[in-house]
Amino acid sequence: MATVTDAAAKPPTKPAARFKLTWPWVLLIIAGALCLVSIVRLITGAEDITSTGLASATLRLAAPIGLAGLGGLWAERSGVVNIGLEGMMILGTWFGAWASFQWGPWTGLVFGILGGMIGALVLAVAAVTFGVNQIIAGVAVNILAFGFTQYLSELTFAEEGGSAKQSPPLERIGTFTIPGLSDWLKDLNGKHWFFVSDLAGLLGGAVTNISYLTILAIAMVPLTWFVLWRTSFGLRVRSCGESPKAADSLGVDVYRYKYLAVLVSGALAGFGGYFLADASGLYQEGQTGGRGYIGLAAMIFGNWMPGGTALGALLFGFTDSLNVRSGGENVHALLLLIVILLAGSVLWQLYKRKVTSAAITAVIAGLLLWYYLSTDVVPSQFVAMAPYVTTLVVLALFSKRLRMPKAAGMAYRKGDI
Template sequence: MATVTDATLKQPAGRPAKRFRLTWPWMLIILAGALCLVSLVRLITGADDITSVGQVSAALRLAVPIGLAGLGGLWSERAGVVNIGLEGMMILGTWFGAWAGYQWGPWTGVAFGIIGGILGGLLHAVATVTFGVNHIVSGVAINILALGATKYLSKFTFQESGGSAKQSPSIERIDTVTLPGLSDWMKTLNGKHWFLVSDIAGFAGGVVTGISLLTILAIALIPATWYLLWRTPFGLRLRSCGENPHAAESLGVNVYKYKYVAVIVSGALAGLGGYFLADAAGIYQEGQTGNRGYIGLATMIFGNWLPGGTALGALLFGYTDSLNVRSGGDNVHALLLLLVILLALAVVWQLYKRKPVPAVFTAVVAALLLWWYLATDQVPSQFVAMAPYVTTIVVLALFSKRLRMPKADGLPYRKGEG
């Protein structure tokens, strides 16, 4: 006769075991481990630039617009609205911000960049929330509309003001901040090339050297988003609209209002990310966003619809992209060894979990990469350009089973139909 124990009360039959959650302490442990591995690879390969102050500064600069787009997607999808239109909203933010920026100054450009993104977000909200248009169709339409509208507007604005149909006149850039004493000290430590200490100095130096005020604002938006959505009644109501809007409606929540607010904030963040690109270049150019809206959406998924995870995804993409921008194949070749080590650790983990088939497959891939690393001195330039996108695809493939989107994300909602 079966007996009932405390264990069976705590874990009923048929209920899956509690899944591992990526909390802040675990994220810090993972970051520390990754930094140790990168430092070890740097010492072995001699590729000192992979953790230099300049490399980290470039990575942060490239990560900001992607991270802002990812945060925008997070706001929208937490309320149950899929926002494929982030790319179009970034385009509108870039164009409107540049148009205002060259006439009235950079901070006016910031305001108009946000307004441009809001216009795209409002259009998406009207289409999806009010009229029930398919979210994917609406987002793609906004991307196409934004691209066409900015091309048309550029012909009789920028072209008549000293620019051309494809680019604006020069824009005054927003001020950057450098902490003189700390910055110089970090550069000195980074130049010593010591294990771990110099790498930490490189990352710290990249944060305190030539950082834009817009970058500081973008970083501040990460904890602000977490606090608003997870620690306030407003955030609880908004997230309930993405999990079970009919239950939220039964509790008196105005679901339409919260969806509108979320999508408009999403557009504002994407528009700010768009203007950041124009400010970094000092000019607006056609095609300037470079599909970063889509990459922002991918980083949001990689981050499991959480602000911290989205930021990590944006930093990962920004770092791999900065390798291409700064030094090309040498650093990417060095990081092949890092990938081999990570795959070796994955093999050990899979064997521990008694998954022999995935372990064998991973071991074969690791062996091929090790052969590639030993047989060559440099990675082809084409692969270097592909590295950020390949990294995104690989990361999403590896972590897809651990992701959980809001339950009502993308589902149509009509008041009273629950």
């Protein structure tokens, strides 16, 4: 009896405080990662992995992926899973290139956004109005977009100096460089000092040969955060993705907000599609290269948050840039970085007493280390696979630890119980 009384008298234990990732922690993690990369650069001699040119290419290649990821975020925050991002990017690429050829690049941007919104409207009508399975509706948008743009190319570009698979050369939106700062950072990067030169290379990439479209794409990240998390409109959109019935009971027009969010999703994807056409100076069939799907992976990596989505896009953009700039040597050097990270993971798993996971991770690290020591360069075929392998690894590692909106993927019918 005394034992029961003592237990009842004992105050309840407080749950362990959950770690919150604040900006000082984010900056500390970035600084630590850069130090680790700098160590790998000094050991391997792969100076290009933190060069200004690679940083600039990473930013350019990450922008369309980030725009697709933000598009997926808008749709899924409203409760609609948007697998059709790839098709919306294809429509944005074609319509943007066609309008750019006719009336100039800025008009092309507007038409690219409108092209993405056309695909989004098809998805919204099918998934929101008629309740079609959202995955099937998104796949249908991808198929329709690919076939539709093929047909349009034969009618237009083939008659205007291009071909059925490629447009004529397009006028591009210009780039800018901050002269004094860019030159100073490039010189500092060329000295190959520990950490300082690596930081200069990353910062130099942000002020050298940057497209105005890249600036607009970067601006979409804080703008998305502000609208969705600091306005009543964004609160209503997110409520539709968490509990549409509760939102409806409070007077929110769920159908309307789902439509608006999906249209914004298509606009961002179309923007990303036109970004590709402007960056290359022409339209090509298959130009998107699966970046709509990679954008979805970036969104999942970022836990359905704008900042995390941007970081995921930078990760995928970095792996894609390795394929552009002498990637074999760079990827070979990064194998050592992966080995170091896996070794740290082994120590952490042993600390958590997860012996089996630690053993498996140690075997993988050992195999990668053996491959690194026995080779000098990674074959080009594996370098080309890097963005897609990274996508699979990220999805495998992070998808089970993240939380998507509760009602995402669920059809909503007003009045249903």
